[in-house]
Amino acid sequence: MLLSHRARLLELWRIAASYRIDTHIPLDDAPQMQSVARLIRLHPAAWGKKHQPNAIKYALEDMGTLFLKLGQLLSTRRDLVPPEIIEQLIQLQDQVKPFDPEIAIKQIQDPKQGLGQSVNTLFARFDNKPLAAASIAQVHTAALTDGREVVVKVVRPDIRTTIIADFELLRELASWISARVEAARAVHIIDIVEDYRQVMLNELDLTLEADNTTKMRNNFLGSALMYVPEVYDASKNIMVMERIQGVPISQVETFDKLGYDRAALAEKGLTIFFTQVFRDNFFHADMHPGNVFVETPPVKTLSAAMSDETSSARLGHQPRYIGLDCAIMGTLSKEDQMIVARMLLAVMNNNFTALVDIVSRAGWIPPNTDKHALMRDMSRTVGPMLQKSINDIDFAGVLMQILDIARRHHMSIPPQLMLLLKTLVHVEGLGRDLYPDLDIWSLAKPILSGWIKEQLDPMRNLQQLRTQLPEILLSSTDIPKLLDQSLQSLASQGSRQDSQLREIQQIRADMLNDRRRDWIALAGFGVFVAIATQVGFLAPIFYILALLAVVWRILA
Structure with missing residues (x-):
């Protein structure tokens, strides 16, 4: 093989x-x-x-x-x-073996995949010694001609060929394992490898990372939670962005010297994660400590803040997280978002009956699954986590037990959720180092409850319907055509469907006769929606009237 x-x-x-x-x-x-x-x-x-x-x-x-x-x-x-x-x-x-700075300069000056200009033209200063070197690229510090301090990210040379070859090997290994291990099939390990292959290849294109960085920056503009640096220029192999002042999240001793509240910092990090997953549906999926920094005070006050007598809090500095390396980002469909949120909330409420019902409705288990046995297994495995702090939870062990439950009950976990699971492993590891006593459940529950309540808000849904109404009205004009196609298909099946054909033809005739009335009803409903989403204190009345109009059309 x-x-x-x-x-x-x-x-x-x-x-x-x-x-x-x-x-x-x-x-x-x-x-x-x-x-x-x-x-x-x-x-x-x-x-x-x-x-x-x-x-x-x-x-x-x-x-x-x-x-x-x-x-x-x-x-x-x-x-x-x-x-x-x-x-x-x-x-x-961030301490991987660096490559020759001369190669980095050639990459920057390359007219096809670089910036196409000399380093002396692009920068007032370019530092040959790398600031950091990681798996995909290395970073040099520099200054623009207007004096702004920047970092220049340069992709490692000839890295694409090696990655493609290794993924071919990894795919064969995944196929070999999938043929022999049922748990591997349950998590669609081959699809995961293919998805991650594309993610890795996308990571080599810094124009994509620049777009991701700008999008996440816009999501957190003015936020007290996180700051994302500005991108100034980018090409396939080069990205120039604002230089920030901070330290990796793994440097907890520095936070203690600065007087940072590590508990508050850990809570802020978890809030950022849930905000990205549910509010923005755009989450950082490569959150190792080299990519997650925390702000430090300005240079002039940093030395004072590091002294025993002066804390950062007394200097008025409220640290934010700094989001870096936005190459690997994750998204979920609206349906998967709701499924994940409801599953987490069911676990937090210790309601494993609801958890199994959600999994069943999502189509993750076969219809003949013993739901009571699945509920008992999940309760026995996940339940004990609810009374523990993050330091006492073996997330990896629990995850392996859940995968074993998935195998025994023939559960199928969608591949798109595996990137989220990988991110959760990172987040849990970061939280464990930063503040081991963090109560993730009490913090996460109101965030999830609020998000679900917002998604199910009738007025919000009416506003969305108002936006989509023109498309709905236009698509309704295709109904007669679709009925004609259905009639032709049924006619080819012979005389056994004669009675069904007559019924459908009658429906079509009725629809064509009532078409004008339908348009009026739809337009009226659109008016109700428009008014209901604009008029504050009358909104509930118009909402009820709109629902009555729909019921009337159904019963008419």
Whole structure:
């Protein structure tokens, strides 16, 4: 099955052996990894070599972008990964091996995929030493000709070929696993790989990231929660954006020295997540600590704020989050938004009967599923989470149990929700580091309840209907044509449908005769909608009249 990728597999084996990453695997805590460690030691590249510092970091760098991304994801999971490995993985957030600055300058000046002008023309100052280097790109600081401080993001050279090759390998692995593991089929692992492949390829186009950044910036303009830097220029391989002042969210010691309220900061972060998912339906899906910063005071007051005598709060600084690296963004359909919100609210209300009913109505389980057994399993697995703080919840363990429940009950989880689950893993990991005692349930419940109430508000729905009314009226003109097509289709089936044909023809005749009256009724309903959404204190009256008009037309 994997013979076509034999060279790549051998390369990965050689890299693992040359860095002796087997000496970093805690075999006592993970005995199932002993066979992996033995396989690594068998490679000639491992012979004669001993334990090497930072071996896992260097190995993942040499393995390529996909493995760097995996390391970044695991870097937020202190509950799953031993501390000595975590310290290596954290460096992958912004301390990946940089590439030659001369290559970066050539990329910037490239007329096709760069900015097409010399660095000296574009910038008053360009700093050759990278500020940070990550899996996809590295960042240089610079100043525009008008003095504004900026950062210049440059995509790594020749990265696309490697990513495409690795995804071909990953897809074959996914196919192999899917054919043998039912839980993999339940989460549509092949579709997930294909979706993530496209996401990764999109991440290489910085014009898309620039558009995403601008959109998220507009969503949070004037917000006390988050600030998104302004993009000044962008091409396929280059992006120039405003330089911000802040520190990664992982630097909790800095927050303590600045006098930041870590509990309030954690609550603010969770509010941002739910705001992005439900209000904006546009959420950051790559929230490792290298992409999430927190504002620090202006340079003139920073040293004072770091002293023991002066806190940032007394300096009047209320920190916001800073959103960076908007390459991977997620969206949900309106239906999926409502399903996710109702599911979370059902869990928070300890109502697992409602949870199973929502899953059933969404079509995620077969009609013959034993719903009572599914309800018991979900209650036993998810229920204990409700009384715990984020530090006491094993999200990864619970997620694996839920996937096992999905397998046993033949539940099908839509692929579009897996990106959201990945984001939740990131958010949970960040919250665990920032403020372990955060009560995510009490904070999330009013946010979700308010959003659902807003979605079900009759006046809001009437306003939407008013907007869509012209399209509805125009589409109604197609009904006779559709009926004619249906008649022709039924006629071809023979005389068995004669009686049905006569009934449909009568309906069509009645509709054509009443067409003028229908137009008047629809127009009248449109007037009711327009008035109901504009006149405040009379709105309920017109709303009731509009409903009565609809009922009258149905019964007429």
